[in-house]
Amino acid sequence: MNNYISKKADIGSNVIFGSNIVINDNVKIGDNAQIGSYSEIGHPCKKEGTTIIGSNTKINSHSIVYSSVNIGDNCRIGHRVLIREETNIKSNSQIGSYSDLEGFINIDEYVKVHSNVHIGQFSTVKSFSWLFPYCILTNDPTPPSNFLEGPIINEFAIVATRSTLLPSVSIGFGSFVGANSLVNRDVPMETIASGNPLIIKGNISRIKLPKTKKSAYPWALRYENNFYPKDLSKRYEVLRAKYF
Amino acid sequence: MNNYISKKADIGSNVIFGSNIVINDNVKIGDNAQIGSYSEIGHPCKKEGTTIIGSNTKINSHSIVYSSVNIGDNCRIGHRVLIREETNIKSNSQIGSYSDLEGFINIDEYVKVHSNVHIGQFSTVKSFSWLFPYCILTNDPTPPSNFLEGPIINEFAIVATRSTLLPSVSIGFGSFVGANSLVNRDVPMETIASGNPLIIKGNISRIKLPKTKKSAYPWALRYENNFYPKDLSKRYEVLRAKYF
């Protein structure tokens, strides 16, 4: 229905299109991918590279993906997402509705970015981490400037709703940043940090599940979701070992 | 103009459509409703129920309403609103532009949700309450988990700009939550609460109007707007009596 699909685009088999879609030149879409209505893929910009949408990846309606973006297989991209140039999202990751990826961003596999997250340029989000709604990753210590450096979110970290990460900070492996925090320095691995000013509150095992009173973290040892590989807890231990 | 309207949809009389609209199967639109351009109604999802748009309800452009959503009569839905499955919005309510209703939400009549409000699943918003811009209603005490419970906003409550409500909290009848608050526990009825950490600051009558120095709250006793029924102050007293 009213779709414009460039003849120069390379479209896989069984791709499902909504209505009123624009697919520009130099776009490659894998098999069984889905593109929602009112979305534009390969939006022209200064970076002229190919945009790749992986197999089985679903992009929901009203989204914009710039040229020179690479999205892996089995990803889920929400409604009204903006993904700007030179962004790489590896397979099995999810980006929530209204999220704004400003470009030059690396997102590893199995990352979950919730709704309305703002990721500034030159940020890194490693595998199995979570960014909850309205988190902001900033990149300019003295705005405005031309020396931009975004935060690094390490594997299995949790950044709760509406946290603001100042430029260059690192969130440690498996750590937990509480809601509404202003993160102005590095958070060590497997550590709770929250508030403004930020307070370090000890090991993540101190947060208990409301019902069982067992430790809620590391979350990978108790959370079940078909989205993840079955050996999730083992992957936690393997990746954790890298830090020792 | 370039509209797709399913033959299985049930469209009332005098419905006004913008351009580039998608109306899917199993959608029922009441008389005199308006659907803005680039909107999709009855977006397919796992919940296959009918989506109902009430009479005289206006949905502005670029909005998405999932299947199994029920919106009452005389509602106003802003631009770029996302309303996911199993959400019920009763008559005469308003949802502001950019707001994200994540599904399984109950919104009563005469509710005013402003722009860019994020309402997590399993939240309840009762009649005549207000949620101001960028409020977030969360639902997961130990993210990620599968035990989700959203907040309850009671009647005539005011939640000012950019407040974050933690899971399961209750905002009392007629209470006032100040801008930028982090609500981590229940707020009693007709009470001022604000800040992070949250501080209870006394009865709502303590907030004065800037010019007359009379009490600004209960707001229903002094606010006029054609949007409300004429007996607004009486309704306040009647609903208030329920809590004694």
Add this chain to the structure above:
Amino acid sequence: MNNYISKKADIGSNVIFGSNIVINDNVKIGDNAQIGSYSEIGHPCKKEGTTIIGSNTKINSHSIVYSSVNIGDNCRIGHRVLIREETNIKSNSQIGSYSDLEGFINIDEYVKVHSNVHIGQFSTVKSFSWLFPYCILTNDPTPPSNFLEGPIINEFAIVATRSTLLPSVSIGFGSFVGANSLVNRDVPMETIASGNPLIIKGNISRIKLPKTKKSAYPWALRYENNFYPKDLSKRYEVLRAKYF
């Protein structure tokens, strides 16, 4: 591609249109302007005046500009921007993606509004100032009410990410408001203010550049961007002299 352009609209030469665009009556678009896909210009509302889009101005995709809006020359409007009635944006200004201008707003020349900024009605943003992502300008001291008055941002001011400005506050010429601040009173000129509650932290020269340890502010004396006129630092001094 699937564009609706009213015959009553006045379209300049070399205007570039995307796809699925709606241009309503009483719209005037200057030479060399660009209108992105899925955008609607001159969206009907109670204010029936002409909407003017200046020459060389680019409006990105999924944006909505109401009737009675005036946007100057050489402006850049992001994706999914909402600009409501009686808003004036002077030449050479930029409005970031997802930003919501609620109407009755004055934005002077060379203003930079980043992504997802919410500007309430009756706000004033003066030339060469910056509003970073997720800033909110509020306008109602006792919500809900009908006495609305927005903030004033003076020239060369910086308001960092996620700051909330309460109604009627004034941010002084060249001042710096830190990230996540709640601004509940006026900030004098060339002053650092941050936090919640807001703390005045001295003259802007106290913030140093990370590498050179020289003063980062006034930013206009060290920041280079082709977007600005070449005599930026001189303009700073000339405008500054107005305040003495």
